[in-house]
Every structure is written in C-alpha cells, then in structure tokens.
Amino acid sequence: MAFLAVPGPFDFALTTERFRAFGVDRVNLWHEGGLHRVVDGREVRIEAAEGGVDVEPLDADTEPVVRRLLGLPFDLDGFYTWAAEDDVLAGIVPRLAGFRPPLTPDPFEMLVGAIAAQQVSLFSATAIRNRLIERFGVRSGAAWAFPTRERLAAAGEDELVALGFSRRKSEYVVGLARSPLDLEPLASLPDDEVRAQIVALRGLGDWTAEWFLARHLARPHAWPAGDLALRKAVAPLDVEQAGIRFHPQENLSAHYLLLSHRVP
Secondary structure, three states, rough: EEEEOOOOOOHHHHHHHHHHOOOOOOOOOOEEEEEEEEEEEEEEEEEEEEEEEEEEOOOOOOHHHHHHHHHOOOHHHHHHHHOOOOOHHHHHHEEEEEEEOOOOOOOOHHHHHHHHHHHHHHHHHHHHHHHHHHHHHHEEEEEEEEOOOHHOOOHHHHHHHHOOOOHHHHHHHHHHHHHHOOOOOHHHOOOOHHHHHHHHOOOOOHHHHHHHHHOOOOOOOOOOOOHHHHHHHHHHOOOHHHHHOOOOOHHHHHHHHHHHHHHO
C-alpha cells in the first residue's frame, strides 16, 4: 500500500463515520477496518496510518478521489481558529477535532443520492440507494461502482419503483439522467449559478442544491437550511439566523453540528 499524507489533526474514524452511520454503503464500503470504493473499475482500499492513510492502489487516477472522500479540500485550521470564538462551536469542535467531512466525488452520484434522501430517513435512503446500485451498478471486489448516468438514462421508471423509489422520485432520477445539463462544469461556477442550474431541473430544489454545494463542491457558504436534522442540531436557534451566525464557515459548521448529534 502507498502512503498519502493528510494534514493534521486527522481522525480517520470520524471522517468515515458517515459511511457506517446509516447502514452498509455499497459504494463507499466499510470493510474489515478500511474504506473501499471502485475507481475506474478498480477497487481502492483506504486504511488509517500515522499522519495520513495507506491506499491501494494509489496513482494519478485514484488519488483525487481519495482526497475528496477524506475531505482534503477543507481548510480545517482556519475553521478551528474561527470556531474557537463561537460559544456553540467552541464546545463541539475540540471533541471532534480531525473530522474532515467526506465529499461525494461524482456530481451525478451526489444528485441521485440527494433525490433518494428527500423526505425519508437516511436509513431508508441508504437501503433504496443500495438496491439501485446492485441493480444498475457494477461490482468490483467487495464494493460497487455507482451506476453511470448512461445506464440510468436507459432505465425505465417502473424499474426504479420496483427498487423502492416513489413514482415521483423515479421520474426525477430518470429525468436527471436524461437531461442535457453537463454537471462537471458546475464546479467552475459561483454558488448562485450552481443553485440556479440545479433547481431548474424537475424535482431538485433548494435543499438538494445546498447539499450539492456542501458535499460535492465543498463550498464554505453552503447552508442547507431546509434540512430537518440540521434544524434540530441548531435548536433553539432559528436555522436561518444560525446560517448568519456561522458565516463565513456555514458548511463546516453544519457538518460539525450534525456529527455532534450522531456522536455525543
């Protein structure tokens, strides 16, 4: 295995907690003490190591994916300095030091996962997403590759309904897959333009757009105010007021607040 350094502090267990919290994740699979993901047809394994992680295989194709899975685009040092001055975060952040929110490497995967999670528990969403992966994805070793956009564009809505998607969500997923929107260039656009292009698609609203900004693009000001779990995490503050309070570190604040409720 090859070593990849991760700036400290870094807690591998906290960073990968999300991939275990809501059941088995077929795409980001926790298996025998390590994280597995398929990259370009190859299964990649990531294990904790002193000062970073050990990765097999680690090369020009897999490293960018690993970096995103481990939340390396985030500036934790700047966040920690800022959070120390906030009464709420100052009591949370030190306990969770080293947590890097994982990012979904692929934009299509991120949006389909968000559709699956609309108005259901994350346990239910994970189970439905897993059935989609097993039906339309490709297995490589222990993990599965998420279904390609082309494969889901060719799927019938009835096939998704049979997997547990509602009729409406099946329409959203197939409609997204067949839409002309090129998702990759969204990374180069400012936040408001990303939001506008996402919500222009049927079935994708503000909640989905904010999580896309937060968990795919790592944008610092993303604040999914419509998220029920986040509303509970910031109580008794009003969620809109909390978004103002946590500016300019809305994204990392949201992730740390949410994790603090899952890891008391």
